[in-house]
Amino acid sequence: MKTQVARPQEFTVAGANRTLPLVKVIVTDIVALYRDVSERKERLESLRKRRSKPAKRSDDPYREEVDQIRQGLEKDVERLQSFVDELSELGIALKDPSDGLVDFPTVMDGAPAFLCWKLGEPEVAFWHRPDAAVTNRQPLPPGSGRPTDHAV
Numbered sequence: 001m002k003t004q005v006a007r008p009q010e011f012t013v014a015g016a017n018r019t020l021p022l023v024k025v026i027v028t029d030i031v032a033l034y035r036d037v038s039e040r041k042e043r044l045e046s047l048r049k050r051r052s053k054p055a056k057r058s059d060d061p062y063r064e065e066v067d068q069i070r071q072g073l074e075k076d077v078e079r080l081q082s083f084v085d086e087l088s089e090l091g092i093a094l095k096d097p098s099d100g101l102v103d104f105p106t107v108m109d110g111a112p113a114f115l116c117w118k119l120g121e122p123e124v125a126f127w128h129r130p131d132a133a134v135t136n137r138q139p140l141p142p143g144s145g146r147p148t149d150h151a152v
């Protein structure tokens with residue numbers, strides 16, 4: 001039986017930043033695997049388009065490659081989902097697997113919001129409302145708990 005781990009309903013900026021070492025590892029794996037899976041899906045589709053209907057299955061020169069790609073894709077899609085599930089268990093939502101964008105639920109000014117972080121950023125430094133597009137993310141206000149707020 002899988003044990004449920006208690007997770008916060010909402011993150012503070014400091015709490016989100018404390019999770020970043022683990023989140024970075026998971027998101028790095030997601031971005032790399034997502035790109036690889038996407039490329040192989042394109043290759044598979046290209047092979048499917050080039051295939052003609054052979055008289056016999058054994059006459060299909062692409063059959064073995066198509067089968068190998070399909071099997072590998074199925075395994076890697078499962079791995080990708082396990083990484084997404086790992087983030088979800090931490091209370092974090094993956095928003096864009098190609099850029100490594102994630103959201104941490106929080107409360108800003110008494111209303112639901114999300115803290116945003118994208119792979120390559122040194123810390124959680126942005127936020128947005130649930131109804132706002134990720135492209136409308138805003139910098140966290142000074143004094144919101146960002147580590148750089150306390151720098152000397």
